[in-house]
Amino acid sequence: MNNYEYLLKDINSIKGIGLKTSKLLKKKNINTIFDLIWSLPRDTIDRTNLVKINELQIGKIHTITVNVKKYNFPRIRNLPNRVYCEDETGKIECIFFNSYEGYIKKILPLNSVVTISGKIGYYKNKYQITNPTHISSDINTIKKVFSTYSLTEGLTEKKYTKIINDVLKNIPDLKEWLSDEILKKFNNISWKNSILELHDPKNIKRKGDFLNRLAFDEIISTFLINSKVRKTIKKIKKKNKNFDDKEFNKIKKKINFDLTTDQLKAIDQINYDLKSNQKMFRLLQGDVGSGKTIVALIASINVVSSGFQVCLMAPTEILAKQHYNLATKIFDKSINIKLLTSKTEYKERKEILKNLQNNTINVLIGTHSLFQEKIKYNDLGLIIIDEQHKFGVKQRKKLSDKGGKNCDVLVMSATPIPRTMIMTVFGDMDTSIIKNKPKNRKEIKTFSKIETKVEEIIKFVKKEISQKNQVFWVCPLIEESKKLDHQSSVKRYEILKKIFKNRVGLLHGALDKDEKNKILINFLNKKIDILVSTTVIEVGIDFPNANTIIIENANKFGLSQLHQLRGRVGRGYKESYCILMFKSNLSENAKKRINILKSTNDGFKISEEDMKLRGYGDLLGFKQSGLQSFRLADPVLNEDLFLLAEKEVKRIELENQSLNRYMTLLKLYDRADILNDLV
């Protein structure tokens, strides 16, 4: 029974959709019939309000049953056609612009009784309905509650409703893919009936078994693919890595802090994977400043000591450099570490490529070009990707393949997200989570201050600088205009320069990479005290000496973004501060965001609050991830469904069930293409 194929047909196969309409829909990314059924009702219109003409209220939508008495079809262009109607209590005119006589005569035959619904107008002492869309001789087809849809420009409500209704009429019965036990939890509602319910005006609030079932379908299709990728990778047998605690102990002596219990746990989990003969495919997740880098470097040295090479990819050059510096500091002199970025001179690059192949380089650190270029390793044992939460499951799988069969993979992410989202976005990987921050780390003290009191802030900044601390001053991007993007930061820079002279630097998006790097390095080397910037401050760079961040127009930023920005400070041992500046008249939502930030430094809690306020789709960096394909499932609201899906997928894995049963689901939900890559 391949009747799901109807759903994957191009929309222009629907009766009544011509080239023009299909173009309009395709512009909105509605390409197939399946896409169309996810354009959900926006609202409802109640046409059950049946009255007599003498009871009509102007401006309201009413339904009336009338006699068609007379036509008036003027032969003059631009004058509308009119149809005079009445009931025993009064008269009303139907006015048609741009409608043919023939059509009007057909829907409103002279001397017939018809039911009409529409918005009541009043002109020159007469009731009228202009371009009525709902007319029928059968009262039951009109006197109803209708779903209304967000309209595509150029399409009328009537046309759109007709298209949707046609599609809904033809929705096929699909062979059930959910197991009996799961289906029972949704009162056995089928996929087809769930879709019909979804469009039913009585369900405009979208609650009930039908919704849970459809949300569950989305979740489980994602989880099944994750599970399949994971299994495929786990099947690869690799040479296991052999090492003991010797290197680890050396490093412990070189760092001036104790590792946290979560760091130690992550190291244990990674070691276990490295030593096994299954390929590691692991996510190391931890809030900004939780100390992921050291964990990654310990993994690196263990892999090197067991005779393999390591490559570490950072998202920016400056971050790569910082990792490189740290590695050079804590690894033995005998370990050959190289930095490869777009800055690397041709000669040196050639040398690096050669030495990688003859295995004299142990660790290569760089930006992600490390993998796009024709770089051949001798025996790569571990790839580490830092801060790449934007990688989707497909890209990660590709990366793992490129690394070769002996190569373990460790992905680091600083976006604290709830477990339901980890299962979704990183469900193909094992996870290690660093939740607790280093012990002696102090909470970042967060304040809010109205813009007009900037003098007080400047006084505060002076005090911090006099104590040899450094300050970030963040100005928001002005989204309306690309050109104006950095104007607010330039302005602030000029003002601060008058006060702090040449101890201020400015960083914004219009600078080129070299200029940016120079300024960042000046800040790192304490040649400047204040760094004014738009949000381009690089993720992940460690500025241990910066203890204060001022964020202007804080209400312009989302909660998670503010948290990430705030995470630029508070990395050293000293007291650190975040000052959120705002203009007067904060919206309720903005007030909430600011209060949440003041009340907690816990990134997980903040991201959860953020999702509650904005929905998960907007959460930092996740627009590009697989989550966007969830139309109904919500990681906060439907936590129970995520857990249920997790359990179900585990059962399927345990029983070694094939995915055949789910093929229709996977194909419809656009997950099957990756499956093809896996077989």
Ligand code: ADP
């Ligand atoms: P992130 O997880 O954001 O990548 P980093 O690895 O850059 O964080 O670490 C932030 C700072 O915390 C660094 O200066 C690092 O040396 C320090 N750090 C890491 N682990 C600890 C620890 N257990 N105790 C104290 N400081 C630590």
Ligand code: MG
């Ligand atoms: Mg980092």
